[in-house]
Amino acid sequence: MxxxxxxxxxxxxxxxxxxxxxxxxxxxxxxxxxxxxxxxxxxxxxxxxxxxxxxxxxxxxxxxxxxxxxIEGLSGADGLSVVQQAWLDEQVPQCGYCQAGQIMSAHALLEEISDPSDDDIDNAMAGNLCRCGTYPRIRAAIKRAAVEKAKTGA
Amino acid sequence: MTVLARLLTAAVITMLAASPVHAQDAPAVDDDAIAVDREKGLPEWDKIVAVLSHPRCANCHVEDAYPRWSGAHYGTTRIHAFNISRGEDGSGFGNAALRCTSCHFSSNSSKLHGPPGAPLWHLAPAEMAWWQKSSAEICAQIKDPERNGGRTLDEVATHVRDDPLVGWGWVPGPGREPAPGSADETFRAIERWAAAGAPCPAD
Known part of the structure; x- marks a missing residue:
């Protein structure tokens, strides 16, 4: 196929x-x-x-x-995507195992809602579990990425 | 086209295919129009409501925003995990980046506790609530074109017989009790109930 x-x-x-x-x-x-x-x-x-x-x-x-x-397809010739960069800037991962899935959901959320509220984030991300409990940093990274996307139009 | 727009477009196509008569055009069921035979009709209704109130159907026909989980492995009925809800837009397809169709595909997972699947998996509109409703309440709803998707009873019957998401209730995948009977038996029960004047129980 x-x-x-x-x-x-x-x-x-x-x-x-x-x-x-x-x-x-x-x-x-x-x-x-x-x-x-x-x-x-x-x-x-x-x-x-x-x-x-x-x-x-x-x-x-x-x-x-x-x-x-x-996750391999989010970055391109220009480097990391805005969401990936926000993840680094907020130092989100701990063990990192769930983070590829987290980033894919966050990317999709920001494609639909450019300035998500806390409720929007909760509604979008609750299906991505993180056993290290990095949720506060995930929220911060999504908000940072939203700001960066608004600045750059990425 | 956005993800939601694609889902809604598909849902509208399905709804139009299932109910060519619009709500304002659908004749309301009038017990006076057909001689009501309660003795014949109520046993048929009992077969129908046994299906509609079964967890395979009622768990996603809820009045609030939250689908339910139930079954032998769950103990008491509980709210679907993962903060799943009808959706901020009221579509029944979930929220941005976490649609029902993120996990529920067009066929069942073969794994115990894996996601069940059927085309266009979504919550029924709130006005079609069956969960924790009495037989009389469900009966009144199913006869009311304002609350049944603008369907005549014939259209309700064919919707039950032909809609793939409805049909999932009888083939729900591993670990789940199917709804009683079959889609075709329920279709025929609705036809017989309608022919008997579609009587509703007193309570």
């Missing part, structure tokens, strides 16, 4: 029932999305499909319709 991941077409020989996460990590070598729970209950595997965050551990690859973006 053919997928488009981070702007690149890739051919995979995958069972349609294989979770997208397996296809990305084991077949395509794209290891930014992480395996956490395997039942869409933690958010570590979050990627975007046509801009919508999805839990790739539970999405059969045969059901994917649209362009996939992983």
């Amino acid at each position: 053919r997928l488009t991941v981070n702007g690149n077409p890739i051919e995979l020989d995958a069972d349609p029932d294989m979770p997208l996460l397996w296809a990305l990590r084991d077949l395509a070598g794209i290891t930014g999305p992480k395996f956490g729970c395997g039942i869409a209950a933690c958010g570590a595997c979050t990627v975007l499909v046509d801009g919508t965050p999805v839990r790739s551990c539970s999405l059969p690859v045969g059901l994917v319709e649209g362009e996939i973006v992983t």
Whole structure:
């Protein structure tokens, strides 16, 4: 089957029932999305499909319709995305395992709501768990990224 | 087109396909128009409400903003985890960056406690609430075009028979009790109930 991941077409020989996460990590070598729970209950595997965050551990690859973006696809020739830079500036990660998924959800939130309130952040991010408890820094980074995006138009 | 716009467009297409008659055009069910046979009709209604009030249906037909979880593995019914709600926009599809469709795809997860799935997974509108409603309350709602999506009873019946998200209730995936009967049996019960004048229980 053919997928488009981070702007690149890739051919995979995958069972349609294989979770997208397996296809990305084991077949395509794209290891930014992480395996956490395997039942869409933690958010570590979050990627975007046509801009919508999805839990790739539970999405059969045969059901994917649209362009996939992983954490690897957020940065470009200009360097890190605004959200990734805000994550560094706020020193969000502790162990870091969940952070790729957190950043994908935060990116999607800011694409829909440019200046999110605390409630908007709670509503968007509650499906991404962080066992290190970095939530206050995640909130700060999203607010910082919103300000930076407004300045740069990124 | 934004993510939400795409979801809403798909939902509108589904709704139009399911209910070609608009609310203002739909004839209200009038018990006087058809001779009401309570003896025939109420046993059929009992079959219907057993489906509508079943957790596979009622858990997402809620009056507030929060879908419910229930089943053998959950103990008492509880509010869906992850701060999931109807959505600030009232669409029923969740909130920005955490739509129902972030986890609920067009088919069930094969894993116990994995996300169930069917096309266009979303909460029913609040006016279609069944959770913790009495049989009489559900009966009044299902007959009211103002609160049933502008459907005649024939359209309610075909919606129950044909809509993929409704049909999920009978094939809910591992670890979940299906709704009683089948989509086709429920369709036929609604047809027989309507033919008997669609009587509602007293309470």
